[in-house]
Amino acid sequence: MIQIPYPLRLLRTLPRRGPAAVLTAALLGLTAAGAAWSATPAAARASTTVRTCAVSDLYLAMGSKEGAAGSLYWPLRFTNTGATSCALRGYPGVSVLDTAHHQIGPAATHSGRSYGTVTLAPAHTASAVVRTTNGPIGGPCLRTGTYLRVYAPASRTATLVPASWTTCSGLFQVGPVNVQGAF
Template sequence: MSDLYLSMGRKEGAAGSLYWPIRFTNTSTTSCALRGYPGVSVLDTAHHQIGPAATRSGRSYGTVTLAPAHSASAVVRTTNGPIGGPCQRTGTYLRVYPPASHTATLIPAPWTSCSGVFQVGPVNVEGAF
């Protein structure tokens, strides 16, 4: 998993939700496989967790094989503002554990979970939640 580079894609809003893909890019010279959901939580500047970790979207998944220099993503979602509940304070980082990994990466990402909604989808190449 040390040959994975994690970064954030482009935020998108739709139907009262905010979606932001976490990109997993293979930086090695051989293919790698990812399967399942990453672990994701929001951290403040002191690396303390804000609120609960993301729950899984429930979408089915398969194994994603990444050739060198190719990417897949897992999409995180919250509501677009306090719809039906308050927002947490905005975090500075997302702490991401790739599927089947016990090593986290901190990605600079201003994220605010609202209305008790913080979900993550499985790693996939379709950009699906």
């Protein structure tokens, strides 16, 4: 049996209405065929994309503090504890909390550095560096916090990371998540 394409089958069943009706029926058939064809590559692409890391995939910890040129830098490490790769893109949200979990001062501002997507394989780590001044250089220091409250990029769930942090001179910044350890 010969299979007649849908637009042609439609044309055979239409009463004679003129060239406009024939053209409309043909375009409808081609549009439907095109929509079905274009849906396949999108579905194939969706299966190759890496999902965004969920908070449950991540272990957060502080790296080693470093000082340079009047600033204090401290990497916040994101380690993938999941069984599959996941991705982080952008800046985490970071604020300082006291022992009663009350926020001390404003949340960290973004460093302004450009960023890309970081794909974390299981057991791999990326960092976002937090920064303040190394003492009261251009203003006073706030009281020292006990925790950093961290929202991973694209997350609305926070994780508390034990960290003795003092924001000084009104400067509290965070860099984007990256694998180079850059601020």
